[in-house]
Amino acid sequence: MQGVTHSRWQAIRQGFIATIIVWPGVAPFGMVYAVSALAAGLSFSETLGMSLIVFAGASQFTAVGLFAAGANPISIIAATAIINARHLLLAASTASYIRTSPGWLRAVVAFQLTDETYAVGVQQFEKTGGDAWFQFGANLSLYFIWATSTVIGSLLGALIPDPAGLGLDLIFPLTFIAFLMPMVRDRVNRSVALLAAGISVAAALWLPGSWYVLLAGLIGSAFGAWFAGVTPKITPEEQH
Amino acid sequence: MNIWLTYLGMAVVTYAARAIPLLVLRNDPPPWLALWLKYVPAAVFTALVVPAIVMSSGAAGRVIAFGPAIPAGFIGALVAWRTSNAIITVVCGMVSFWLIRMVMGS
8 A cells, every 4th residue: 555655646746747848838828817817807816716716728818808898607608618628639538548547536637637738648648558646746737837827927917018929928839849749750640730730720710719629639630540540550660 | 696606617617528528438448439539639739739820819810820930830840850858849949939030020
C-alpha cells in the first residue's frame, strides 16, 4: 500500500511538472480574462469565482462579453455549452487511455480537463501508457496557473494595458505547434493535420464559437482512421 | 438570476461535455473507434493552431488575416520539427513575430 501511495504521488507530481511547459501560453489569457471581467463590471470574487467554478478559458471570455452586454443567464449558459462541446472529443480520446481507472477518479479528472492538459496527457500516454493520476496532476497544475493568473491579472491589470497588442496571444498556438510537429512525422497524421487545417479555417469562418475544433477534430481523425485502413502498413524506416 | 447561479449552469454544461465520454466509454473500444480516436490528437491540435495563427476576430466576426503571426508560426513549426521543444519553439516564434512586426512597421 505504501508503494501504491508513493507511485500515485509520483504520477501527480510528474503531471503537475510536465504541465508547467504550457503555463507561459495560459497565464497571459488568464490575466487578460481578469482584466476584461473587471472592465465588464464583475467584482474580484466574481472574476476569480468563474475561473474556479467554470474553468474553461474561451467560454469565460465569451461570458464576460455577454455579461457586459446584459445577456440573460440562459443564453450565457447555452453559449458555454456550445463553446465547450469540443471537450466531448478530448474526453473520449482521454477515456481511451485511462478507462481502467476507477469511476470516481475519472469523474474527478473530467472536472479540469482542458485543451492544454489533454495535450500534455496524450504526449505522456503515447510513451508510457495511460495514467489517470498523471492526468490529475496535469489538471491541478493548469487549475493552479489559471487561478493564479486570474488573481495577478486582477491586481496588475492596469499595468499591462494591452497584452494582445504585444502579441502574447500567439504563445498559445505556438505551444500547440510544438506538440503537433513531432506527431506529424508519419504520413497518416500528416494527412490528418492538412485536412483538419482546411476544415478548421473554413468552419471558423462560417460557424460561431469553437464548433470548428469539434468539426475538424471529428472529420480529420475519421479520415485518418480510413486512410490508415487503406494504406499498406508503413515500415518505421519509411516514416520520415 | 444570481450571477453565481449562472456560473453553476455554465459549470454543469461544461462538466457534462468533459465527463460523459470519460464515464461512458468504459470497455475496450471496438477497433474502428480505437483507430478513429488514435488520430484525434493531430486533428484537434491542428484545429487549435491554424485558425489562431491565420485568422483574427473583430467586431465583424472572424476573418483571415495575413499578419506577422503567419511567418512567425511557420518559423515556430520549423523549430518544433527540428527540436520537439516547446520552450524553444515559443521563444523563436515570439522573437520572429516581434522582429517581423518591427520590419513591417505595424
